[in-house]
Amino acid sequence: MPKRIEHVPAGKFLTLDEIAAFVADAFAAGANGADAPKARLSFSGRLQQLVAEVADTE
Numbered sequence: 001m002p003k004r005i006e007h008v009p010a011g012k013f014l015t016l017d018e019i020a021a022f023v024a025d026a027f028a029a030g031a032n033g034a035d036a037p038k039a040r041l042s043f044s045g046r047l048q049q050l051v052a053e054v055a056d057t058e
Helices: 016-028
Strands: 003-007 038-041 047-054
Touching: 003 038, 016 047
Parallel strands: none
Antiparallel strands: 003 047, 038 047
16 A cells, blocks of 8 residues: 655744655655646635655555
8 A cells, every 4th residue: 555645834834844854754755857746726816735656665
């Protein structure tokens, strides 16, 4: 079963620090640079949520 890495902002939109934490968590869970995350955006185009599905390699 794939692992789901999901980050939502502490405020209204994701900050660069929160995006960096998401990337670090995804790599720690086994993601590679070719994996594409899914995102939810606001009407103004700002990030509100990031999700990555990481295949279980065990």
